[in-house]
Amino acid sequence: PRARDLGLSIGRFPPGPLNAITDVGQVAVGHVTLIEGDRTRTGATAILPHPGNVFADRPRAGLSVLNGFGKFAGATQVQELGEIETPILLTNTLAVGRGVEALVRHTLAQPGNAHVTSINAVVGETNDGRLNDIRAARPTVEEMRAALANARPGPVTEGAVGAGTGTISFGLKGGIGTASRRVGEHMQGVLVQANFGGTLRVDGRPVAGVPEADADGSIVLVIATDAPLSSRNLTRLASRSFAGLARIGSALSNGSGDYALVFSVGPGAPLGNDACSPLFEAVIEAAEEAILNALLMAGDMDGYDARHDRPNRVAGLKL
């Protein structure tokens, strides 16, 4: 179940109709989920900011890095130019190179891009090597492109799917989760690839029967907003999402590579600094609820621990 199916609603702003990142403009999400044999538990998740040619029509964007111990591709250009020029792919740690290649091939192949010679692919990752044979070079470039091709507006499949297929959070099965918030006339959504740990709190309350202090892993948060913000204020907005991560109990360990990428689909002149406060607060709430949804929708999973070369089983969160 999602958090709201259990009567859990985080914060004070109302969610959008789908309570998902796809509530924002025409944002679309696609997964490729690879569950094969005893060892393959991985995948990729694509977020498309709009249905057009993203290279030609670039959303303003920002990136906040809470802990840069990760392999996020495209970071410096997003920060320098304040925009993205490809969709966003999430996948596993050792697949980032193939994700970059997939976005390059995807972009070169789109109508209107026949003379494009420079592409800044945006690829986030977390490490699914506790349930997946991460050394085995999956997903492939073509499988990543399938995630892009699969992207659709509407409800988002959550839990152990796409880039969340093999992730672990708080020693429980993690995954993909999403949530959204309406802030006045604006809509903001968050999608997370949850693979981090610490001491789990559900809306501030401790949870019984959870593995203690499992702090491995990382998180990528992708945030969409239709509020027109400068890249500077988008970056500030992104940084607030880490408060949702803190509230659910992340230990923010050395090894937890934590990234928040945000893009705006809102046209027009940027709002001023003062207008940001409710947008900041809402992104905290949505991030916390998106993580909770990832955990609640994930279920149990058997797989392969590549670091220790042995089978592994991870339980899903039950409240």
Add this chain to the structure above:
Amino acid sequence: PRARDLGLSIGRFPPGPLNAITDVGQVAVGHVTLIEGDRTRTGATAILPHPGNVFADRPRAGLSVLNGFGKFAGATQVQELGEIETPILLTNTLAVGRGVEALVRHTLAQPGNAHVTSINAVVGETNDGRLNDIRAARPTVEEMRAALANARPGPVTEGAVGAGTGTISFGLKGGIGTASRRVGEHMQGVLVQANFGGTLRVDGRPVAGVPEADADGSIVLVIATDAPLSSRNLTRLASRSFAGLARIGSALSNGSGDYALVFSVGPGAPLGNDACSPLFEAVIEAAEEAILNALLMAGDMDGYDARHDRPNRVAGLKL
């Protein structure tokens, strides 16, 4: 009462003997508290990293800026050189210039500094203008120097004292608070000047009867550790303290200038990246508890709202 007097203990690491920043090495704290007439509710708080000549014997240091909407003096040099060369002063927003002057005069006057011609004064601030006539140029340079002269090891006076005399948090009276944590052989302490807002949570639980969503203000966190860390890892440590801020309910609003300065009194070769995780987790706990102590120790306060030119009264937190 402090949080532990009410049976509230945040997190899983044990506090030091005083549960205060003064548990770390020979750290000393001094206040000057100015409560005069109907309008003056301000002051300064000094943190001395050690009893010697700080300019000659410089602690490694780091600064993390969550929201730079503040007047923190000395920021760029701390980040560039990875050290502090003066004690730290906290005061009100419009007193930073006088705080810099006070630290310059203090440093020039110390034995051994007769030829010093360059001093990087470190001064943090939050805005006490909701209870204090902040336009009235108090504390003076001499009053700031008194805070430095007053610094002592041992228990730290908390609540509406020093730089916390006129601060407000969550619409309640804020102030100075402190806490510490033992992490293996190391000790870490946090002292906060709490003047921010949001929706208060006490160890994750909502609190009845608190003003709603008062998100004005800012916070400065000063962190001391005896773990020998590189300036890079000190900066990472500082950034984790914001998770304590998030957990207690900060809205992280546009206007909330949030800074964490950390220094190490631990000699010797820096610990590696991997050794940081428990230190990171402990600073989250200590920050949250220090803020809670600031609120619980503050009491009610009458004063003057300088922005609206009228008297004001703010209640202290009662649990």
Add this chain to the structure above:
Amino acid sequence: PRARDLGLSIGRFPPGPLNAITDVGQVAVGHVTLIEGDRTRTGATAILPHPGNVFADRPRAGLSVLNGFGKFAGATQVQELGEIETPILLTNTLAVGRGVEALVRHTLAQPGNAHVTSINAVVGETNDGRLNDIRAARPTVEEMRAALANARPGPVTEGAVGAGTGTISFGLKGGIGTASRRVGEHMQGVLVQANFGGTLRVDGRPVAGVPEADADGSIVLVIATDAPLSSRNLTRLASRSFAGLARIGSALSNGSGDYALVFSVGPGAPLGNDACSPLFEAVIEAAEEAILNALLMAGDMDGYDARHDRPNRVAGLKL
């Protein structure tokens, strides 16, 4: 003489009518110059972005820090909010606190600011302690305010004036210098407080008879543009000014605190990233020529070396 009086013109863009920062909009500059007895060789320079209330009408701004070994006040807020809310003061290293106080008093005193309770004073500095008794607390707060009051549009006095009264560059007398460039319909100007060293090059050529490898000191560059740029692109523009510093031969030593603050007086929607290239190139040229003007206009100076407690004499550059 200025560089162009000697037939030296740096780069390919034409200067404005005054070849000064005051070519941009209604920018005004004021100095207070303190030459007293054997020991006082210091001062302050004020740059006013426009003749109105800067707190009420805030120019977009950016700050680039090449070497943060300096005491620049106001840094974090400029970077966070992308604007300045006071004029800019330049002075000596130990006078920054008084400079902050002067800008606070100046701002509180302006019509319309009766309820202002938060002010981010912007104060840059370099160390004139090789010619000035920098420990002696000059300029005072009131002397700094005089620099603000003295600010005028029109030609800018250069050399050993204002904040450049006691500065040294390349072992020669440094000072204040300025230059401007027209870039299509836009005007950009640079004013420098030159106090750094290295191996001097004049338009790329070595200079005979100059002290060898004197690399002490620092520089502050203040840049004005009437191009409407986002704060992100203003920051990028500021960073390019360091190329002018590199070309004239700075050694970029550990001790050289090098800062570039930029503000825009251009109203309207920001230009795109692509439009920045000629603006970037022009700021390199103007920075190099401004530094050259500072050196050429400075003349010889007798004073007091505060670090070594002895008289000192520094020659001006003669070509």
Add this chain to the structure above:
Amino acid sequence: PRARDLGLSIGRFPPGPLNAITDVGQVAVGHVTLIEGDRTRTGATAILPHPGNVFADRPRAGLSVLNGFGKFAGATQVQELGEIETPILLTNTLAVGRGVEALVRHTLAQPGNAHVTSINAVVGETNDGRLNDIRAARPTVEEMRAALANARPGPVTEGAVGAGTGTISFGLKGGIGTASRRVGEHMQGVLVQANFGGTLRVDGRPVAGVPEADADGSIVLVIATDAPLSSRNLTRLASRSFAGLARIGSALSNGSGDYALVFSVGPGAPLGNDACSPLFEAVIEAAEEAILNALLMAGDMDGYDARHDRPNRVAGLKL
């Protein structure tokens, strides 16, 4: 010819025996050069910090980003952890994904890495699409691995080789260049992939007959030092290399993605801040001379302009 063959020596520090990055410790360099038919003019260059297992024995490292308009892989982790864990690959803009994959495969295949599940591949790039059919997916993953396998200590082939095969600088043929400097007991070397523009200066002097103001392109500088520096001071060292770029005439245009990665092979406790100044100055000189060597060694080249879909011919610099 190299610069010194023409009597050109930049700066005041002496070069090492090879005047190459391979003067530092056991640093090795390998190229794969792809010149095929009318259209393929590309390649890759590998820099190995030492002959051992880099994942197991990680050099301290820093990264300075002057202009983040590039696709540099591995950036955030280098900055966060202050180390590299793979060799460095340089290649073309659209090959970065394949470069990441190559370093992942290379690292997984090394003895001792059987349980490695997380690898931060470091890949720099510039755009060779003015002479190379950059859209054609060369070099392949296997070709990149060949560059790693080819790496050798000793003299470095310069000019139109490896990642410099198709690059252009100042409208002339660019390429790979290197230089080194001895600083007391320490050795520092720089290797560049030169593909940027502006107005060329040779040791400060203008050059006749060069294309005017061709400012396209980017540069990656790889710096090796045997001075033991903290990652913070390595990052500061890296930033100084941009002064060499400025001196040779870069326009630092919007489109020029300029990156400097530095690693240290020096064991032991880091040197203090004060010890950095000569190291800073030497890296400026070595960077300028490495770029000059790249230009002088490149020769003429025919190829294919992928942006304009037509043949292209670019002349080499002749002095």
